[in-house]
Amino acid sequence: MKLDELRKRMASFDSKNSDVNDIYEELEASYQQLLAISEQLSNTENQYGLLIQNMSDIVWIADTNGEIRYINSIASDILGYQTCEMIGRKLYEFMCPLHEYKVGSCQSVVSLMNEVEFKRMEMWMLHSDGNTRKVLEVNTRHIIFDDEIVEIQGVGRDITDRIQIERRIHQKNKQMQFIRDISASINQNMSLNNLDQLISDTCKNIVTTVNVPLCTARLIDENGNLWLKAAFGRYKNEISQEALHSSDIYLKSVVNDHEPILITADSSLAATTEVKRVFKNGKIKNLLILPLNTNEATVGIMAIGVDGEYDDDYTPLFVSLANNLAFAVEKSRLYQNLKSFYLDIIMTLVAAMEAKDTYTQGHSLRVSEYSVKIAKEMGLPKSDIEEIEIAGILHDVGKIGISDAI
Incomplete structure (x- = not known):
């Protein structure tokens, strides 16, 4: 081989070697760049995983x-x-089967995730203890590959405490409305008949509003006997219809000390037979007895029976209702006394009128009596009948001012 040709080939090899070196350097730079990106992705993945785990x-x-x-x-x-314990199992297996969803069962809820993405959906879960329910506010997102949903990603925030607080607020508002309704009824109704209805309505509403199985009310007479005025609830038949006497150890304490008392099934052994009757069949576990206190005395009692543990949070509500009933009793009795005094004055006027004109003696009372019978037959309201009764008595009262000469 000639020297010139060899030199040309060597020059060619040097040129190609230079190109190879350049390519190698580029590959080395790319490799280092890929290593940096890989390390960055790894760090990002670790950070993301740490973030997810610590959410x-x-x-x-x-x-x-x-x-x-x-x-x-x-x-x-x-x-x-x-x-x-959860990976590999179906999501609906951890949902509370007792909760009712609009779409149906727990399995139906999970199936619906394939169709729509949830936004702040309340999902009721069951704790591993089998009793505690947890509420998650859930948002879901579809993971799509080749225009198909392949996975569902979900994020659930525990809002159990918030739900419980909202329920308590709702319950308190319901109780406050209940108290306002009772107070309004007391202000509107003063007669003894309306009082009986008010006591009955109060006991009935306590049973339905607070969801207790028993509520009773009794008023005390001058001999210390507590007469039943109302009884409502699933166990109302367990209540004695006879009068209870305030000499019972617990009733005496409530009436004399003017403070409520909670009787349990075990502590009821010291009570009288009539009081123990409430616990006879083992249905009532606790009985709260509250005094109906006025400014001067205790005018009766209200009893609340529960078939489980008693919740002290309800005591202020029951005390408020008992005080409202006591006020109603006092107001009604004052009204009756005032009405009786008013009727005495009317009868005095009638007596004076009839003394002046003996010919029409008894006429006013007879007019009143017949008018009341006609009004009742017509089905008029009780308040109208009372006014007609008084109007019949007083219809000739003007005679008092007429001279005897006429």
């Missing part, structure tokens, strides 16, 4: 059949399950 919300990924493929560890704190 206060439950994050899960499920397939289109509702089978859990991933769930973060906060589920253990909220639901009591380890992640390994």
Whole structure:
């Protein structure tokens, strides 16, 4: 081979070697760049995973059949399950089967996730203890590949405490409305007949509003006998229709000390037979007896029976209702006394009128009597009948001012 040709080939090799070196340097730079990107992605993934694991919300990924493929560890704190206990199982298996959804069963709710993405959906879950219910506010998102839903990602925030607070507020508002309604009834009704109806309505509303199985009310007479005025609830037949006497150890305490007392099934052994009768069949576990206190005395009692543990949070409500009833009793009795005094004055006027004209003696009372009978036959309201009764008595009262000479 000639020297010149060899030199040309060497020059060609040097040129190609230079190109190879350039390519190698580019590949090396690309490799280093890929390593940096990979490390950055790894760090980002670790940070994202750490963020997910430390979130206060439950994050899960499920397939289109509702089978859990991933769930973060906060589920253990909220639901009591380890992640390994949940992965591979259906999401609806951890939902509370007693809760009623508009779409139907728990399985129907999970199936619906394939059709729509949930926005702030309330999902009722069941804790691993089998008793505690947890409420999650759930948002879901479809994970799509090749125009098909392949997975469902969900985020659930524990709002159990908020739901409980909202329910308490609703219950308190309901109770306050109940008290306002009773107060309005007391202000509108003063007669003894209306009082009986008011006592009956109060006991009935306590049973329905507070969901207790028994509520009774009794008024005390001058001999210390407590007469039953109303009884409502599932166990009203357990109540004695006879008068109770305030000499009973518990009733005496309530009447004399003017304070409510809670009697349990065990402590009722010291009570009289009539009081123990409430606990006879073992249905009532606790009985709260409240005094109907006025400014001067206790005018009666109200009893609330429950078939489980008694909730002290209801005591202020019951005390308020008992005080309202006591006020109604006092108001009614004052009204009756005033009405009696008013009728005495009317009868005095009638007597003076008839003394002046003996010819028509008894006429006013007879007119009043016949007028009342006609009014009742016509079905007029009681208030109108009372006015007609008085009008019949007084229809000739003008005679008092007429001279005897006429």
